[in-house]
Amino acid sequence: xxxxxxxxxxxxxxxxxxxxxxxxxxxxxxxxxxxxxxxxxxxxxxxxxxxxxxxxxxxxxxxxxxxxxxxxxxxxxxxxxxxxxxxxxxxxxxxxxxxxxxxxxxxxxxxxxxxxxxxxxxxxxxxxxxxxxxxxxxxxxxxxxxxxxxxxxxxxxxxxxxxxxxxxxxxxxxxxxxxxxxxxxxxxxxxxxxxxxxxxxxxxxxxxxxxxxxxxxxxxxxxxxxxxxxxxxxxxxxxxxxxxxxxxxxxxxxxxxxxxxxxxxxxxxxxxxxxxxxxxxxxxxxxxxxxxxxxxxxxxxxxxxxxxxxxxxxxxxxxxxxxxxxxxxxxxxxxxxxxx
Ligand code: FAD
Numbered sequence: 001x002x003x004x005x006x007x008x009x010x011x012x013x014x015x016x017x018x019x020x021x022x023x024x025x026x027x028x029x030x031x032x033x034x035x036x037x038x039x040x041x042x043x044x045x046x047x048x049x050x051x052x053x054x055x056x057x058x059x060x061x062x063x064x065x066x067x068x069x070x071x072x073x074x075x076x077x078x079x080x081x082x083x084x085x086x087x088x089x090x091x092x093x094x095x096x097x098x099x100x101x102x103x104x105x106x107x108x109x110x111x112x113x114x115x116x117x118x119x120x121x122x123x124x125x126x127x128x129x130x131x132x133x134x135x136x137x138x139x140x141x142x143x144x145x146x147x148x149x150x151x152x153x154x155x156x157x158x159x160x161x162x163x164x165x166x167x168x169x170x171x172x173x174x175x176x177x178x179x180x181x182x183x184x185x186x187x188x189x190x191x192x193x194x195x196x197x198x199x200x201x202x203x204x205x206x207x208x209x210x211x212x213x214x215x216x217x218x219x220x221x222x223x224x225x226x227x228x229x230x231x232x233x234x235x236x237x238x239x240x241x242x243x244x245x246x247x248x249x250x251x252x253x254x255x256x257x258x259x260x261x262x263x264x265x266x267x268x269x270x271x272x273x274x275x276x277x278x279x280x281x282x283x284x285x286x287x288x289x290x291x292x293x294x295x296x297x298x299x300x301x302x303x304x305x306x307x308x309x310x311x312x313x314x315x316x317x318x319x320x321x322x323x324x325x326x327x328x329x330x331x332x333x334x335x336x337x338x339x340x
Pocket of ligand 1: 012013014032040041042046050052053087115118119120254284286295296
């Protein structure tokens with residue numbers, strides 16, 4: 001079990017800035033996100049698109065904003081737990097909450113900041129019930145470590161950039177069959193040409209328009225059958241299936257934590273962004289109050305105020321002192337810009 005001052009659910013831009021606001025107040029935190037990287041919508045939905053309304057930053061992409069937020073929190077004590085979804089929140093005492101993830105990791109803290117955006121991003125999955133038992137063993141919807149996929153027979157499903165790029169990359173060391181339900185791919189033209197070249201050389205097999213039909217019985221994935229629109233069935237020897245169909249946003253377990261909600265968002269006060277449960281705060285796109293704007297800058301303001309209340313809960317015997325970063329020796333020491 002991991003004990004900390006604050007548990008942050010969601011590592012989107014607002015969750016990342018929460019680390020900063022807690023850090024300058026001397027608080028530690030643990031950050032949990034369902035995705036394999038920090039940045040939330042900015043990194044997942046629009047990494048290359050320019051943002052024009054971050055104060056004092058005339059223009060920056062979703063990726064640059066994320067990189068800069070990560071740079072800004074470097075001095076602080078925070079651990080990231082990625083690829084983990086928060087499932088449950090339990091009250092342990094008046095001043096302690098417990099958070100449990102889908103990987104059965106437990107965290108305890110006096111405060112929780114929910115920066116869950118529009119919910120957790122989940123991969124769209126192949127529509128075949130029999131595949132569920134192979135998930136995370138031989139069926140995957142993302143590649144975390146490409147070395148795991150060396151010298152295998154891999155069936156890759158999908159027609160977009162991820163499916164095409166991974167087909168090219170993994171074909172260097174594995175036997176790839178790329179399967180798509182349409183004849184046309186949606187990826188970059190030069191990637192499609194490269195794949196067609198590899199197909200001509202017999203280094204990769206492309207099957208269109210095909211969809212998954214069946215999978216072998218038993219505990220080990222060995223083969224799949226695919227079916228075309230006109231009913232043609234083919235067997236493919238396979239020890240790994242990779243599916244790339246994009247992400248869906250699901251509110252997920254957040255709705256089951258007993259918090260007051262209004263149309264998929266959590267009701268908070270505007271004094272410290274606390275929910276109806278003492279010590280649980282909601283900030284960023286997931287929170288709701290009169291006049292709420294789903295903008296990054298609103299989230300930054302919300303965490304600044306929520307972090308003050310988190311300080312009071314984590315250090316009940318200390319008085320909170322408002323300080324400017326420009327003039328506070330204490331904050332500058334925490335930032336590592338002056339020595340202790
Ligand atoms: P998110 O960025 O949504 O991050 C939430 C994170 O929480 C996600 O990573 C999710 O995986 C995680 N999470 C949720 N539930 C769980 C759980 N149970 N367990 C673990 N993790 C969980 N805003 C602007 O200010 N300016 C713009 O120009 C602008 N342009 C945009 C363009 C597009 C195309 C889009 C889609 C949005 C744009 N926005 C813009 C909105 C902005 O991206 C959001 O306001 C911002 O991302 C909200 O940040 P957040 O941290 O609250 O949530």
